[in-house]
Amino acid sequence: MISPFQIAYKNLLRDRVRTLLTLGGIMLASWVLVSLLGFNRGYERALDHDIDNMGYQLMVMAKGCPYEAATLMLQGGTGLRYIERSMVDSISREPEVEQATPILMQAYFDPNKGESGGIAGYFGVEAATFPAMKLFYRFRKGGWFQNENAAEVVMGFEAAELEQREVGDMTLVPEKNVQLKVVGILERTGTQDDGTIFVPLKTLQNISETDKITTIGIRVKKGADVAGLEGRLYQLPNVQVVSFSQVKQTIMTLVSTTRVMVFSIAVIALLIAMAGVANTVLMSVVERLQEIGVLKTMGAMPSDIFLLVWTETLILCTGGGIAGVGLAFAFARGADALARRVLPYAPKGGLVEIDLKLALLTIGVVGVVGLLSGAYPAWKAGRVRPLETIRSAV
Amino acid sequence: MTSQKGITLEARGLRRTYQRGTEEIHALDGVSLKIQEADFISFTGPSGSGKTTLVNLLGCLDNPTAGELDLDSRRIFGGGKIVSERKLTRIRREVFGYIFQNFYLIPTLTVRENVTLPLAFYRKPGTDGEAEKLLSMLGLEHRMNHLPGEISGGEMQRASIARALINRPKILLADEPTGSLDTKRTMEIGEVLRHLNRSAGLTIVMVTHNANLAKLAGRVIEMRDGRAHEG
Amino acid sequence: MKEQAVAISGAPGKGFFQALFLLFLMAVPAWAATGCDLNSPDRDVPRLFPESTRYRSNYVSLRADQLRSVVARLGESFRVLYDPLNVPYTIYEIYNGSEKVGYIHGVNQKGQFGGIQVFVALDLAGRIKSFYIQKMSGQWAGKFRDTEFGRRFLGISLKDFDSFDPVSGKGSGRLAKIRNPAPEMETDFYGVLRALKKNLILMDELVYSTKRQNP
Numbered sequence: 025m026i027s028p029f030q031i032a033y034k035n036l037l038r039d040r041v042r043t044l045l046t047l048g049g050i051m052l053a054s055w056v057l058v059s060l061l062g063f064n065r066g067y068e069r070a071l072d073h074d075i076d077n078m079g080y081q082l083m084v085m086a087k088g089c090p091y092e093a094a095t096l097m098l099q100g101g102t103g104l105r106y107i108e109r110s111m112v113d114s115i116s117r118e119p120e121v122e123q124a125t126p127i128l129m130q131a132y133f134d135p136n137k138g139e140s141g142g143i144a145g146y147f148g149v150e151a152a153t154f155p156a157m158k159l160f161y162r163f164r165k166g167g168w169f170q171n172e173n174a175a176e177v178v179m180g181f182e183a184a185e186l187e188q189r190e191v192g193d194m195t196l197v198p199e200k201n202v203q204l205k206v207v208g209i210l211e212r213t214g215t216q217d218d219g220t221i222f223v224p225l226k227t228l229q230n231i232s233e234t235d236k237i238t239t240i241g242i243r244v245k246k247g248a249d250v251a252g253l254e255g256r257l258y259q260l261p262n263v264q265v266v267s268f269s270q271v272k273q274t275i276m277t278l279v280s281t282t283r284v285m286v287f288s289i290a291v292i293a294l295l296i297a298m299a300g301v302a303n304t305v306l307m308s309v310v311e312r313l314q315e316i317g318v319l320k321t322m323g324a325m326p327s328d329i330f331l332l333v334w335t336e337t338l339i340l341c342t343g344g345g346i347a348g349v350g351l352a353f354a355f356a357r358g359a360d361a362l363a364r365r366v367l368p369y370a371p372k373g374g375l376v377e378i379d380l381k382l383a384l385l386t387i388g389v390v391g392v393v394g395l396l397s398g399a400y401p402a403w404k405a406g407r408v409r410p411l412e413t414i415r416s417a418v
Numbered sequence: 419m420t421s422q423k424g425i426t427l428e429a430r431g432l433r434r435t436y437q438r439g440t441e442e443i444h445a446l447d448g449v450s451l452k453i454q455e456a457d458f459i460s461f462t463g464p465s466g467s468g469k470t471t472l473v474n475l476l477g478c479l480d481n482p483t484a485g486e487l488d489l490d491s492r493r494i495f496g497g498g499k500i501v502s503e504r505k506l507t508r509i510r511r512e513v514f515g516y517i518f519q520n521f522y523l524i525p526t527l528t529v530r531e532n533v534t535l536p537l538a539f540y541r542k543p544g545t546d547g548e549a550e551k552l553l554s555m556l557g558l559e560h561r562m563n564h565l566p567g568e569i570s571g572g573e574m575q576r577a578s579i580a581r582a583l584i585n586r587p588k589i590l591l592a593d594e595p596t597g598s599l600d601t602k603r604t605m606e607i608g609e610v611l612r613h614l615n616r617s618a619g620l621t622i623v624m625v626t627h628n629a630n631l632a633k634l635a636g637r638v639i640e641m642r643d644g645r646a647h648e649g
Numbered sequence: 650m651k652e653q654a655v656a657i658s659g660a661p662g663k664g665f666f667q668a669l670f671l672l673f674l675m676a677v678p679a680w681a682a683t684g685c686d687l688n689s690p691d692r693d694v695p696r697l698f699p700e701s702t703r704y705r706s707n708y709v710s711l712r713a714d715q716l717r718s719v720v721a722r723l724g725e726s727f728r729v730l731y732d733p734l735n736v737p738y739t740i741y742e743i744y745n746g747s748e749k750v751g752y753i754h755g756v757n758q759k760g761q762f763g764g765i766q767v768f769v770a771l772d773l774a775g776r777i778k779s780f781y782i783q784k785m786s787g788q789w790a791g792k793f794r795d796t797e798f799g800r801r802f803l804g805i806s807l808k809d810f811d812s813f814d815p816v817s818g819k820g821s822g823r824l825a826k827i828r829n830p831a832p833e834m835e836t837d838f839y840g841v842l843r844a845l846k847k848n849l850i851l852m853d854e855l856v857y858s859t860k861r862q863n864p
């Protein structure tokens with residue numbers, strides 16, 4: 025005995041081209057929708073991961089533009105001016121502070137990098153305090169500096185890869201022509217530290233002929249009043265405080281415009297696809313009015329006919345939704361790459377995160393919207409009066 | 419297939435009037451008749467004589483403008499009340515099976531699927547296995563898995579007869595059942611109907627232009643200007 | 650100094666340098682070819698290949714048999730520091746209109762103070778049309794990046810290495826006549842020559858030998 029589901033499914037096979045085109049529209053709309061929802065989730069998670077992997081929750085640096093500070097910090101940029109090394113000690117005495125570490129960022133112009141030269145950047149850090157901030161660091165080879173004045177470097181994985189350095193090799197600081205020995209190469213961390221060259225702070229200060237620093241990294245105690253600490257730090261002269269929750273807010277605000285726009289496009293795509301569904305099903309009902317009339321003579325109640333037509337809508341939407349989600353899974357990497365090209369800042373890690381739950385949610389949304397759009401054609405079919413539709417030669 | 423015994427259909431003064439613009443068309447003008455169990459009635463007459471209108475009322479496909487219709491002493495139409503489509507559907511599926519000139523088989527379903535289609539909406543007890551019996555009786559067992567587009571017109575009409583009979587109706591209504599068929603297949607279908615009437619006692623009400631087909635029926639009623647004339 | 654790696658993983662990672670004064674390098678994404686890529690192909694290709702009107706980037710990997718052949722032809726180990734051996738190499742196909750006119754390809758070589766990236770532009774016969782060191786570290790690295798030094802390689806092909814060994818520095822022919830522009834960086838001078846030989850052998854394996862087999 026044939027079931028109503030089979031009847032509905034076979035009805036869709038009557039005009040395969042039309043069915044495929046309608047499915048195609050739903051598939052594309054679903055693809056966009058699930059990719060976008062995956063991006064919304066993945067971006068924030070990747071950003072959280074990047075920020076967590078900074079190791080410290082607050083940074084103090086010389087006053088400058090917050091956007092620059094936010095993005096440059098996460099990209100490995102620096103503040104524009106120097107601050108006194110002594111500020112580290114005063115900050116360390118704050119009750120909420122677990123650890124403070126001084127950092128000097130310097131850059132030198134290397135005329136032999138690229139066609140017209142490039143910048144070589146260095147991070148001066150204290151061997152005594154910095155590694156404790158980055159406990160998740162693992163060394164591929166070697167280890168941290170032996171002392172604070174050593175003519176040594178520790179390289180992030182990608183920095184070492186670019187320079188083809190192994191532990192024991194030498195590097196040269198351009199402009200200053202100072203040779204430093206590679207004593208450690210880190211495993212990949214998935215953060216901007218992969219591209220960083222770390223030098224003992226005092227060594228870099230000597231090379232740069234300064235006793236100042238550019239940044240102080242601060243790790244706060246668990247449960248500490250971070251807002252209170254921030255407030256006091258802001259009282260320090262000529263500095264700004266960058267909190268990574270602020271950084272995250274800033275970046276999310278920058279990105280949110282893009283997200284809203286893309287979300288609108290996804291919604292519009294979905295609505296257009298659903299209009300296509302409504303049109304397809306309505307056309308199919310109009311073409312089958314006589315047949316529907318005959319079904320009613322066989323004993324089909326109006327609700328039976330309504331459900332039959334609605335089932336056709338459900339099959340279209342679910343099928344298109346599943347296909348769209350399948351495409352999203354298959355092309356998640358491509359979507360990730362596209363997002364990276366377009367965005368002002370893209371954290372490391374997957375930007376488009378699609379899992380089973382999200383896939384089911386998308387299929388559910390598409391199904392519900394589809395059922396709404398199929399309600400009118402189904403109602404119209406249910407109201408068919410057999411006599412008005414069945415014609416015979418009299 | 420067996421029909422239910424003892425059904426009578428009694429029409430008294432059935433009228434049906436349509437409005438066409440400003441004109442009133444009296445398609446039926448007070449028709450009274452009685453149909454008993456195992457009757458095979460053929461309605462003939464020229465186009466516009468009201469035969470299809472009458473059969474539509476007898477088959478509960480439409481409400482009359484006036485008049486009464488009783489089904490086995492149960493009042494269906496009368497007292498000027500309009501019977502809802504929902505109620506008419508319930509009556510139809512209990513009592514009637516229908517076949518039409520254009521077969522109306524669903525092109526994407528096989529013959530077997532078309533025959534069992536009514537069971538998807540309503541199923542009387544004891545209809546298990548009925549499809550195979552009907553298809554065999556009507557000589558369609560070798561066409562069970564074919565699509566309508568792959569069989570002849572006569573086979574399509576036999577398939578629609580099987581579909582009409584799947585829920586063991588009491589009355590079979592056939593509106594120009596051979597209108598789309600050639601002479602040979604017309605007589606084949608006529609024989610099928612006569613066989614169903616004589617061997618299974620099925621009550622059949624048929625509308626036809628075809629005089630030879632009409633003669634196969636036990637009673638022939640001629641319709642003229644909305645009135646019935648039984649010869 | 651013994652010959653070291655031939656790592657074809659020149660693409661820098663994201664967030665690589667911390668720029669003090671706003672400029673920072675945007676790195677090539679990790680999923681692109683990890684061989685040696687031009688920093689800015691749109692700008693570099695016309696400079697290295699003046700008659701080009703367009704280019705196409707191809708990503709090609711060495712098969713196991715090709716790798717064995719490369720090692721044998723190099724005459725030294727093909728040790729890769731950071732990447733698996735079957736990393737894709739970026740070969741830029743150069744066109745003038747619809748006609749292919751040559752290739753550009755770069756290799757990474759370990760230098761004394763950092764990686765050396767050596768690019769050559771080759772015609773369809775495998776002869777050098779341009780020689781370009783995209784990156785080199787060292788106080789006198791500029792002398793190797795000078796156009797005068799680069800001009801000494803014009804017209805050189807893999808055949809020239811038949812009579813010259815860049816490991817020992819001994820031999821004859823055009824390569825033997827090229828003088829080290831920076832005696833203070835002797836190691837890197839021979840590193841450049843080894844990189845060039847490696848570049849030409851790789852191109853021969855990946856492109857020219859295929860063309861010879863399928864003309």
